[in-house]
Amino acid sequence: MSFGEIYDIAGAGMHAQTIRLNTVASNLANAGAAAETPETAFRALKPVFSTIYKQTQEGQLSGAHVEVSAIVEADAPLDMRYEPNHPYADEQGYVAYSNVNTVDEMADMMAASRSFETNVEVMNRARSMQQGLLQLGSN
């Protein structure tokens, strides 16, 4: 029996969702940021999840852990706004704003926190299972 790995799996899930929540936070914070040039404009960060199977003892199945393998920049087009009076405006009068989609980010935030809670529940349940096992024969 390996309760230990259940905690590891749920912990990995919680960690991955925390990173996702962090990217959402930084995206939302930079949502309305203007840049001097389109090259330096803030681009929304997106985590890439992947599965890792840990090597276990012979005869035991490996649990599926999750990890953030990379954080990539969203390739959505930048928000070019016509503001000729803005100090960062180019010759045509356009200012480059970040490509963060606020509605997308809010949805992502909710999904991440729900997923985090799922992993917490998994861990809580595993703990009560283990507690029951430890009390075996005591009544």
Next chain:
Amino acid sequence: MAINLDAALGIHPQTLDFRVERSKMLAGNLANAETPGYKARDLDFKTVMTQINAGMGHDRSYQAAYRVPYQTSGDQNTVELGKEQARYSRNAMDYQTSLTFLNMKISGLKSAIEGQ
């Protein structure tokens, strides 16, 4: 008369072990609910029971099988969160059942030893 503990406890220690292994697998599915391309896996209780009933004993060599999803998703992930949570929850309850049976067996042995 000697007591064979394995025989006295019956099938419940094996099922308990199976339940823990299965919840590990289901926890992995839940953790990977949003990983693109992840294929959900599960263990089949029936296979283990058939093995034990056939007198082959319990060798803990569980075979994981891939789940056939009810609906396919765009990112090829086959975890269906609601169903997976239900399975995890039910598996935990089945674990409690095995645990209760074990407790009853042990208290039965206890009263036999104490002669009360």
